[in-house]
Amino acid sequence: MNNVFIVFASATSANRVKSVLRKSFGIDSALVQTPKALGTYSGCSYCLKMRAEHLETAWKIVVSNGLSSKGAFDSKDYRKLK
């Protein structure tokens, strides 16, 4: 099963998307350390890990709330998806 990472500079932004996903859509995601391979995007930030099928929903939350994200990436090959 494919997973994706959405990388945020701010822990608050990551937590906000996690909270909206859970409360409004019943979707679980996890706050994790940004993988080293994506480190150039992040500094010392967090990212949100979720199943790939939830990416569109999560990304809509990012965009509609004007949150600053470093992008969404495939968890296997770190290909940039958004």
Place this chain on the structure above:
Amino acid sequence: MIYLDNAATTWPKPNQVIEAVANSMKYYGANPGRSAHKMAIRTSEKVYECRELIADFFGLSNPANVVFTQNATMALNIAIHGILKAGDHAICTVMDHNSVLRPLFAKSPDVEVSYLGADGEGAISIADLEALIKPNTRLVIMTHVSNVCGTVLPVEAAAELCHNHGILFLLDASQSAGIINIDMQQMKIDLLAAPGHKGLYGPMGMGLLCINHNLDLNPIIQGGTGSYSKELAQPLELPDRLECGTLNLPGICGLAEGIRYINRIGIDTIGEHEAKLTAYLLDGLSHIKDISIIGKKDTLGRTGVVSFTHAKKDCVDISSYLSSNYSIATRSMYHCAYKAHESLGTSDAGTVRVSMGIFNTLSEIKILLYALKNMI
């Protein structure tokens, strides 16, 4: 002890607040927003949970716009110093606390400051406020409730006026948060400063600045945020722009439980309880020889902060007498709001202040009145 100094800080705290503070150090001991091990992530989620609770409590749509501070004074300073620039004009009221008056004084003369007067009961006029507005008025700051006499100021009308003139409105909710319902969006309040340790029943060392929309406030301190670490400039995003360094996690966890406690009881219930005690106290004080109630004489347009003076006794001596003989805690003198005393006619001697909270009882007020009646 009979604790009647709740305007300074509420005491006792609900048991669940005390437990939350202790548990935070057992289970949420990591630094949130920095490391990414399990406990740090759990702690980060706990901090965000508290932001959400506060945002819901004050009718704020974006939890990221809840900035944790060490107290209301710091929140007011962040707002005042962050907004006002040279050439701006600001308005505050004479009923405001030194936590507003002093930062404004520090900004002058680069920033022009006007003081909105009050009557002998601490009430202000919206027409008088409108008359003070100038083309360069950038900010109006107003306390919601006088910390000296408990008078409630017409902040909703003031905020509406400011909104119509394109002026930012900063509410000092130090004496109202947790006692009076506040919806920042509905009331058009741009910024709200509040202590976490008074009517919100959290621990001391906690305060809040809530920002209703995306304002670019210049930060008064800079430092580590766990975000944008490669950049030397302070991040633009809230709360990181105004909140840096390690957070007061025990305070945040305690504050969250304080808000849950209020939500469970209901602000209206808390207000009714304090109004009942206040009515009894005001009636009792009005029948004691030589005592004068300062401010409103009935419960309309006021909270459970009651000040009085005595024709023959010094207010410090009265507080000392109550503490020594009856273990009753009150506060005396100027309450860090000298301009309010000038309006209330108590600038020479100050007042004795009695301030109630959810844990006070009618029996305690009866003992206070008995003590005052029997004062020699």
